[in-house]
Amino acid sequence: MSREIVILRxxxxxxGASGQPDVARELxxxxxxxxxxxxRWFDVHGxxxxxxxxxxxxxxxQTLALALDGGPVDARIEPRIYxxxxxxxxxxLDAARGAGRVLLVGHNPGLEQLVALLTEGRSExxxxxxxxxxxxxxxxxxxxxxxxxxxxxAFWSP
Numbered sequence: 455m456s457r458e459i460v461i462l463r464x465x466x467x468x469x470g471a472s473g474q475p476d477v478a479r480e481l482x483x484x485x486x487x488x489x490x491x492x493x494r495w496f497d498v499h500g501x502x503x504x505x506x507x508x509x510x511x512x513x514x515x516q517t518l519a520l521a522l523d524g525g526p527v528d529a530r531i532e533p534r535i536y537x538x539x540x541x542x543x544x545x546x547l548d549a550a551r552g553a554g555r556v557l558l559v560g561h562n563p564g565l566e567q568l569v570a571l572l573t574e575g576r577s578e579x580x581x582x583x584x585x586x587x588x589x590x591x592x593x594x595x596x597x598x599x600x601x602x603x604x605x606x607x608a609f610w611s612p
Contacts, residue, residue, distance in 0.1 A: 456592040458555040459547060459572075459604065460501065462521065463565050465489040465586040467513040477536060481516045488586035489520035491612035495588065496521060499608075505553035507546055509535040509560045517586065518559045535560040540568040540577045544599045565589075575602035587611040 465485035470476055481489065506529040508518050514536075518529060530550075534542050535558070543564055550556045558565070567577035569589045583589065590608040597603050 456594050457553070458607070459591045459593060460503070460555065460557045461565050461569060461583070461589040461591065462492065462517065462557060462559045463562055463583045463585055463587045464509070464511065464514040464517040464559065465492070465520075467585075477511045479511070479513050481513050481520075485513070485517070485585065486520060488612045489517045492517070492521040492586050492588060493523050495610055495612075501555070503553075503557040504555050505550040506530065506557045507532050507535065507550060507559070509533075511536055511561065514559050514561070518557075521559075535564075537561065538564040540564060540571045543568045547599055569606070571601050572599065572604035573602070573606045584611045 465488035466482050467479040467485055468482045470479050508514055508529050508531055510531050510533050532546050534546050538560065547556060547558065562583055563580065566580040566583035569583065570580040571577040572591060588610045589606060591604040592607050593604045
């Protein structure tokens with residue numbers, strides 16, 4: 455048996471306005487379309503989530519809402535995801551260890567480095583994760599999240 459970690463980078467955001475904090479940036483029209491495409495991809499693959507962990511950034515929360523189409527979800531808004539390193543993201547994911555399928559919504563470079571670390575054993579060889587990109591990872595049940603432990607089941611972007 456295995457568990458799944460689905461990593462979703464937020465969709466394209468509007469440029470920051472003068473004096474606007476980065477965390478407050480909203481999705482662009484293109485970003486909204488990207489997030490809706492994620493929802494369709496989730497639907498086609500029958501993905502439902504046992505736990506959802508999301509950055510507090512407005513663009514990440516908007517991506518999540520559109521990707522899950524406002525469906526029933528008990529998302530945990532986790533401040534540590536914003537500007538996180540792969541190590542911090544692993545700590546955040548460890549809190550949801552008992553869940554069968556976890557959705558993590560956040561930002562680069564942390565997310566693409568996390569995917570590289572978990573699948574290839576090294577975070578510095580990240581291959582990129584575009585806006586609204588999805589990486590679907592499998593991890594052996596009971597295995598600790600450590601370098602090289604995961605398999606990349608799917609990689610998709612709109």
